Amino acid sequence: MSNDFFSMRGIVKQYDMGGEISTILKGIDLDIEEGQFLSVLGPSGSGKSTLMNIIGCLDTPTSGTYMLHGRMIRDLDQKQLARIRSREIGFIFQQFQLLPRLDALKNVELPLVYAGVPPRERTRRAEEMLVRVGLQDRMHHHQNQLSGGQQQRVAIARALATNPTLLLADEPTGALDQRTGEQVMELFQELNAEGRTIIMITHDLKIARHGTRIVNILDGELSEGVSAYD
Amino acid sequence: MIKRKWDMFMESVSMSVSNIVGSKMRSFLTTLGIIIGVAAIIALMTVVQGATDTMNAQFDAMGLGTLRIQINGTAIKRGLTDAELAELEACEHVAAVSPSLNTTVSASRGEAWSDAISVNGNDAVYFEHNADLLARGRAIHAIDVEQELRVCLVDGGTSKTLFYGEDPVGQTLYLDGREYTVVGTIDEDEDASLFSQILFGGSTDGTVYVPYTSAKKLMGTSTVSTLEVYVTDPDLTDTAIEEMETVLDGLFNYKDNTYTIINMESMTDAMNLMTSMMMSLLVGIASIALVVGGIGIMNMMLVTVTERTTEIGLRKALGAEPGQIQMQFLIEAIILSLLGGVIGVIVGLTVSYLICLNTDITFSFNTFAVVLGVSFSAAVGIIFGWAPARKASNLNPIDALRSM
Numbered sequence: 001m002s003n004d005f006f007s008m009r010g011i012v013k014q015y016d017m018g019g020e021i022s023t024i025l026k027g028i029d030l031d032i033e034e035g036q037f038l039s040v041l042g043p044s045g046s047g048k049s050t051l052m053n054i055i056g057c058l059d060t061p062t063s064g065t066y067m068l069h070g071r072m073i074r075d076l077d078q079k080q081l082a083r084i085r086s087r088e089i090g091f092i093f094q095q096f097q098l099l100p101r102l103d104a105l106k107n108v109e110l111p112l113v114y115a116g117v118p119p120r121e122r123t124r125r126a127e128e129m130l131v132r133v134g135l136q137d138r139m140h141h142h143q144n145q146l147s148g149g150q151q152q153r154v155a156i157a158r159a160l161a162t163n164p165t166l167l168l169a170d171e172p173t174g175a176l177d178q179r180t181g182e183q184v185m186e187l188f189q190e191l192n193a194e195g196r197t198i199i200m201i202t203h204d205l206k207i208a209r210h211g212t213r214i215v216n217i218l219d220g221e222l223s224e225g226v227s228a229y230d
Numbered sequence: 231m232i233k234r235k236w237d238m239f240m241e242s243v244s245m246s247v248s249n250i251v252g253s254k255m256r257s258f259l260t261t262l263g264i265i266i267g268v269a270a271i272i273a274l275m276t277v278v279q280g281a282t283d284t285m286n287a288q289f290d291a292m293g294l295g296t297l298r299i300q301i302n303g304t305a306i307k308r309g310l311t312d313a314e315l316a317e318l319e320a321c322e323h324v325a326a327v328s329p330s331l332n333t334t335v336s337a338s339r340g341e342a343w344s345d346a347i348s349v350n351g352n353d354a355v356y357f358e359h360n361a362d363l364l365a366r367g368r369a370i371h372a373i374d375v376e377q378e379l380r381v382c383l384v385d386g387g388t389s390k391t392l393f394y395g396e397d398p399v400g401q402t403l404y405l406d407g408r409e410y411t412v413v414g415t416i417d418e419d420e421d422a423s424l425f426s427q428i429l430f431g432g433s434t435d436g437t438v439y440v441p442y443t444s445a446k447k448l449m450g451t452s453t454v455s456t457l458e459v460y461v462t463d464p465d466l467t468d469t470a471i472e473e474m475e476t477v478l479d480g481l482f483n484y485k486d487n488t489y490t491i492i493n494m495e496s497m498t499d500a501m502n503l504m505t506s507m508m509m510s511l512l513v514g515i516a517s518i519a520l521v522v523g524g525i526g527i528m529n530m531m532l533v534t535v536t537e538r539t540t541e542i543g544l545r546k547a548l549g550a551e552p553g554q555i556q557m558q559f560l561i562e563a564i565i566l567s568l569l570g571g572v573i574g575v576i577v578g579l580t581v582s583y584l585i586c587l588n589t590d591i592t593f594s595f596n597t598f599a600v601v602l603g604v605s606f607s608a609a610v611g612i613i614f615g616w617a618p619a620r621k622a623s624n625l626n627p628i629d630a631l632r633s634m
Contacts, residue, residue, distance in 0.1 A: 058547060059626075079551050086549020097544045101248045113241050114549035116234045162549070 004070045006032035006166070006197075011064035013050050013220075024050045026220040027064070032199065034165075037192040039211030040201045047220040048201045049170065055199060056089055056168050057081045069165055086115045090159030094171035096151040098143045098158075104130060105139045108158045115162050129157035133187065149180035156187060160196075167191065169200040173207050185210045238554060239561075246562035249534075250569070260530040261570030263523025264610060268574025268603040269581060270516035275509060275599035276582035280591040282505045287592075289498045295464030296359070297471065298492040299478075301455040304485060309453025317477055318459070323470035325462045328356040329454035331445040334434060339392040339403040347388060348434040349405060351445020359460060363439075367399045367414025370441050378443040380408060385416040387436025405438065406448055467495060517606070523570065524610040531563050531618035535625070542625050556623035563615020564608060571607025575600050 011028040014021050024047045032038055042048040053059035054066065057073055066073045069088055076084065085091075090111075098107045108126035117125065130139055133153040143151060152172060159167055169188070173181030189210060192198050200211060208214050216223050250257045299318075301309050310318075310329075319327040331351035337344050357369035367383065374381050382403070389398050398412045416439060446452060461470040471491055482488035535542070542555055579595070586593035 056547065058543075079553075082546065082549055082551040085547060091547045093544075097540065099541060099544070101252050110545070111548040113238065114545070114551075114554065116237070118233070119237060158548070 004067065005034045006030075006069075007065075007067045008055075009065045011051075011054060011061045011066060013047070013054065013059070014062045024220050025054075025061070028217075028220075028222045030215070030222060032197065034197055035192070035195050037188065037198045037210070037212040038200070039208035039214045040199065040217055041203070041205060041208040041214055042201075042217035043203050046217045048203075048217050051217065052168060052170050052199075052201050055166075056091060057084045082114070086111060087162055088165045090162065090164040090167045092152070092155050092159050092167065092169040092172045094174040096143075096148075096155045096175070098151055098154055100143045103140045103142050104135060104146065104154045104157075107154055108161050111158060111162050125161055126157070129160050130154070132160065133157045147180070148176050149183060152176060152180075152184055153187065156184070156191075160191070165197060167196055167198045169198065171202055172200060173202070173204070181207065239557070242554075242558040242561045243565070245558060246565050249562060250566060256530070257566060257569070260526055261523070261566055261573065263519065263526040264567050264570025264607050265523075265574040265577060267516060267518075267520035267523045268571050268607055269578035270519055271513055271606070272575055272578025272596070272599050272603050273582040273585070274512045274516055275602075276579065276593070276596045277585050277591060278505060278509045278512065279596050279599075280582070280586055280594055282502065283594060284591050285501060285505075286498055289494055289501075294495065295461045295467060296494055297459040297461065297467065297474075298494075299457050299459060299474070300490045300492065301453075301457075302488055302490065303453075303455060304482060304488060307453075307482065309451070309455035310457070310481070311453055314481055315454065315457065317481075318457075318474055321470060321473040321477060323462050323466050323473060325460045326355045326359075327457055327459050328353050328359070329442050329457045330356065331442055331449060331451075331454060331456065333445070333449050335406045335448060337388070337392060337403055337405050337438065339401070342392045342394070344388075344391045344435040346434045347391075347405070348437045349445055349448060350437060350439045351442035351448075352439055353442050355460070356458065359458075363416055365415045365417040367412075369414060370439065374441040375443050378447065379441060380410040380444055381413045381441065382410045383414040383416050383439040384412055385437045386418045387434070388438055389415065389436070391435045403438075405440070408448065410438075410440065464495070467493060520606055520610055524567070524614040527563055527567050527570075527611065528614035528618060530566070531559060531615055532621065534562075535559065535618050535622040538622075539625060542622050546625075552623040555625075556619045559619035559622045560612070560615050563619065564611035567607045567611030567615070568604070571604045574607065575603050578603065 008028055008030040011025055011030075012023065013025040014023045016022075028051065040048055040051065050059070054061050057068070057076075060074060068084065071084070073081070073084070098104075099110070102110070105123065105126050108129055109122045112122040112125060127136075127139065130136060133156050135150060135153055135157065138146060138150060138154075141150075146154065152175075156172075159169075167188075172188070173184055176184060185207065188198055188200070192212070198211070200208070202208050214225060216225060303309055315327050315329060318324060329351070331349075333349050333351075335347055335349050337347040352370060353375045354370055354372040357363060361369075363369075364383070370381065370383070373379070382405070384393070384398050384403075388403075392398070392403055393401060393412075398415060401412050402409055403412065404410070416437070440448070442454065446454070459470070459474065461467050471493065474491065478489050545555060546552075579600075583593050585591070
């Protein structure tokens with residue numbers, strides 16, 4: 001079975017480690033329906049970061065096909081890939097990755113700059129997103145004036161700014177304490193309930209359980225469910 | 231589309247500025263090379279230009295359209311007689327010929343005495359062309375020359391030596407035992423003619439101006455070997471020189487090296503050529519500082535690219551195209567070096583102004599130097615910023631995000 005929204009077939013990724021070929025992903029098949037909240041569960045070194053980079057169009061597979069929103073990713077050049085990242089994918093990272101010199105609002109505006117949104121419209125949308133994640137009174141705070149949870153919510157607002165098809169989160173709670181992590185997960189579930197498709201990569205089974213579907217990755221191979229992981 | 235590009239450009243500029251301002255000390259040290267290079271270029275060009283202008287002004291003051299003829303003569307004919315001078319004066323483009331003699335004599339007046347007084351023998355024409363020379367009294371007139379009158383003008387040095395505390399005008403003095411009447415005094419500042427300074431500066435107690443005919447008597451000679459020639463039209467100086475060469479060649483039987491015609495204008499030209507060559511040389515040396523400064527910028531940008539790998543990765547993840555990343559880093563490099571250029575211009579102008587203030591050189595704002603300095607620094611930014619910007623744009627986002 002294959003669908004136009006998200007379909008991966010036989011994705012293999014190899015790295016040349018000083019003459020020795022190391023295979024990180026060994027033929028991944030993955031289909032995602034629109035509106036799913038997928039948790040990709042795997043320990044470190046399982047290849048989940050590599051998979052995320054390929055999903056996020058930051059990297060291209062050695063072989064295999066990847067279709068996102070009706071487009072074959074391997075046919076696209078750097079510029080087109082940049083456009084896909086800008087319009088289709090919202091990234092959320094473990095370390096938030098806010099730019100320290102910019103305030104919360106400017107950080108959220110950043111993807112809109114690259115999407116070519118005019119300045120006034122940018123500010124309006126960034127404010128709207130910050131309100132959405134509950135930071136209406138933190139708009140002009142800088143990274144060092146925000147708690148970890150607040151920083152991650154700014155990052156989520158940033159990921160939502162261009163209204164992407166897919167939210168891609170890499171260990172979004174990894175740098176947060178348990179309670180704050182739970183709050184972020186609640187926000188994810190709300191977003192998912194609004195119809196947003198989310199792919200979350202984590203090594204934490206408890207966090208993974210917030211998803212509507214869990215796949216397990218181990219040694220570069222993907223399996224449905226959590227059975228292989230304990 | 232253009233609007234979008236402009237937005238993107240302004241965004242890059244503001245990001246660059248915030249990055250530069252964010253690390254002030256480092257930015258300053260990075261641009262120091264550019265600052266020094268541009269400041270050196272500006273200061274050198276301004277000061278050399280000022281010095282050239284000042285010297286030119288001095289040469290001009292000495293008389294445009296004035297030639298000086300130095301007769302070397304032959305064993306049997308050492309100089310020119312009055313009749314021969316008249317022959318020169320008869321040349322079509324010669325307005326006037328003014329002979330000048332120079333010797334050193336001993337002078338006395340009562341008890342006061344000096345054995346080193348410089349005597350200049352001139353004629354009325356000379357004083358007409360150098361009207362500023364006269365301070366008080368009267369100049370030497372044509373009648374004085376004709377009658378070989380023993381009248382003289384004295385300068386400050388002579389006054390001090392022989393007429394201490396008295397007004398010399400109307401008094402008498404003895405030059406090598408001959409009595410002369412002082413009819414006027416010489417303005418010290420205007421007497422600073424370059425030649426007499428170079429030839430006699432400081433070696434005598436003072437200078438006395440007498441009619442040249444009278445000076446010939448003092449020197450026991452009947453000929454003149456130095457003269458100044460005033461041409462009718464400064465633009466036709468070369469024609470006048472040719473005419474006089476014909477006359478002089480005839481007088482000296484076409485022998486070589488019997489006379490030299492010194493053209494002030496051609497001296498000015500030669501000097502200008504020399505200073506412009508010196509200026510290119512100095513600017514060339516100063517440009518080395520700019521290249522070194524450029525390497526400094528390149529180094530800083532490479533470090534920045536490495537340091538901001540994560541940021542670059544993030545920007546790419548947020549949808550930045552490689553070209554946009556490259557532009558941002560290039561803009562940052564250009565702003566850095568332009569900043570250095572502007573500071574360099576200010577420092578250079580200040581330094582040259584201070585130099586001019588403490589010397590006789592006149593300060594003049596050299597627009598060309600400023601334009602050159604600023605555009606040089608911008609070019610340095612583009613040339614040395616390009617490679618790091620390219621490196622940034624080619625960074626693999628994965629490598630970048632892995633370092634998080």
